[in-house]
Amino acid sequence: MNKYNFILLISVLLVAVSLSSCEKDDLCDPNLSVTPRLIIVFKDITNFETSKTVDELQVREIGYTEFAPLNSNGTTFLTDVDSIAIPLRTTGVMTNYEFFKNDENGLNIDSVDFNYILEEIYINRACGYKMIYNQLGAFRQPEATGEEWIRDIQVITPNVTSNNDIHIEIRH
Amino acid sequence: MLLQITIYTLKYVINILFLILALTACAQSQEETATVADSVQYKRTYGLRVGIDAASLIRTGIDPEYNGFQVLADYRLKDRLYIAGELGNENIDRNSDRIDFKASGSYFKAGIDYNLYQNWLDMDNMVYFGARLGAANFSQTLTRYDLARDNNYFPIFTNMVNREFSGLTALWLEIQLGIKVEVLNNLYLVANLQLKRMLTEKTPDNFDNLYIPGFGRTYDTGEIGVGYTYGVMYRIPLFKK
Numbered sequence: 001m002n003k004y005n006f007i008l009l010i011s012v013l014l015v016a017v018s019l020s021s022c023e024k025d026d027l028c029d030p031n032l033s034v035t036p037r038l039i040i041v042f043k044d045i046t047n048f049e050t051s052k053t054v055d056e057l058q059v060r061e062i063g064y065t066e067f068a069p070l071n072s073n074g075t076t077f078l079t080d081v082d083s084i085a086i087p088l089r090t091t092g093v094m095t096n097y098e099f100f101k102n103d104e105n106g107l108n109i110d111s112v113d114f115n116y117i118l119e120e121i122y123i124n125r126a127c128g129y130k131m132i133y134n135q136l137g138a139f140r141q142p143e144a145t146g147e148e149w150i151r152d153i154q155v156i157t158p159n160v161t162s163n164n165d166i167h168i169e170i171r172h
Numbered sequence: 173m174l175l176q177i178t179i180y181t182l183k184y185v186i187n188i189l190f191l192i193l194a195l196t197a198c199a200q201s202q203e204e205t206a207t208v209a210d211s212v213q214y215k216r217t218y219g220l221r222v223g224i225d226a227a228s229l230i231r232t233g234i235d236p237e238y239n240g241f242q243v244l245a246d247y248r249l250k251d252r253l254y255i256a257g258e259l260g261n262e263n264i265d266r267n268s269d270r271i272d273f274k275a276s277g278s279y280f281k282a283g284i285d286y287n288l289y290q291n292w293l294d295m296d297n298m299v300y301f302g303a304r305l306g307a308a309n310f311s312q313t314l315t316r317y318d319l320a321r322d323n324n325y326f327p328i329f330t331n332m333v334n335r336e337f338s339g340l341t342a343l344w345l346e347i348q349l350g351i352k353v354e355v356l357n358n359l360y361l362v363a364n365l366q367l368k369r370m371l372t373e374k375t376p377d378n379f380d381n382l383y384i385p386g387f388g389r390t391y392d393t394g395e396i397g398v399g400y401t402y403g404v405m406y407r408i409p410l411f412k413k
Contacts, residue, residue: 035321037323068325090326122379128271129270
């Protein structure tokens with residue numbers, strides 16, 4: 001092998017090196033499971049087997065002015081809704097939500113505390129970590145005055161690990 | 173799926189072994205015909221060739237996130253066949269979008285080099301195919317991470333931590349394609365490209381091996397790694413044959 005070939009090979013290698021040094025970072029695939037949301041379905045208090053929609057619904061963390069996203073599109077106001085997916089806090093052990101229901105009887109606000117134990121799970125280099133929520137509990141805050149529209153709340157899946165499960169059933 | 177991957181790995185290993193066998197067999201038959209045909213015999217220098225990898229030294233100089241070194245060695249067994257190996261140490265401090273981490277550790281690789289090049293006269297250059305088994309012992313430290321979320325209703329914090337995972341190991345199979353060119357008497361310039369396939373690795377709990385000394389960066393999508401080396405080697409001549 002002559003020296004020109006060697007120089008050529010070295011140049012090829014140097015090009016390969018410079019290309020590898022500016023390789024793009026892996027991108028996080030949004031289809032991979034990220035931190036799950038709390039999936040809530042609305043059922044009829046007189047028959048738990050039957051879905052019962054809420055005419056107009058908004059949900060807000062106590063103390064917040066903005067309403068929470070109710071689905072993956074980021075919509076914060078839904079009508080005739082029978083299920084929602086809301087985020088939970090990834091700090092602390094509790095998220096306190098107010099559920100705003102509006103219908104022909106007027107606005108009714110009920111508040112519910114969700115508590116849980118946080119657990120971080122490694123996904124991959126591009127996405128980092130996700131949070132899952134174990135031992136989920138749901139408690140209605142008693143109201144001094146007025147009528148509560150949420151008559152019962154049940155934990156269906158106590159470990160919130162994915163968006164494919166139903167975690168909470170609200171009966172009204 | 174897993175079974176499929178395992179079978180694929182096995183096929184891969186067997187293929188490489190066959191390739192090595194085929195090349196060795198081929199070498200022997202060529203040597204035999206050569207002795208019959210040629211009346212003039214050129215003697216080959218045998219000895220231990222040792223060297224240093226300039227690539228990792230240069231990268232240490234220009235990349236503030238990296239420092240490392242690697243020594244290279246081979247020993248001639250036959251005209252075309254060498255036992256060969258590398259020994260090195262690497263430290264990396266890598267920041268990315270969601271994860272910052274450090275990796276640090278040592279590795280060695282051992283195997284063979286087979287010269288594919290027919291030398292003229294008494295020249296002693298190589299265009300070679302190499303096969304290696306590589307092993308690393310290292311640690312990783314997670315220094316920052318983010319949570320992957322599909323909304324930002326609640327404030328997003330980045331998490332600064334210092335989680336060290338030590339006692340990690342990795343074992344891989346590597347093939348090399350490279351050259352060793354004699355530029356001065358017994359002094360060689362070396363360059364190669366490497367393709368690696370992970371065999372086994374000990375990964376940290378709730379984290380992954382993102383950079384393995386000797387293997388290089390890992391990919392989320394597979395068990396393949398790539399690398400390169402260029403440097404100089406000096407042959408300590410022991411005898412001629």
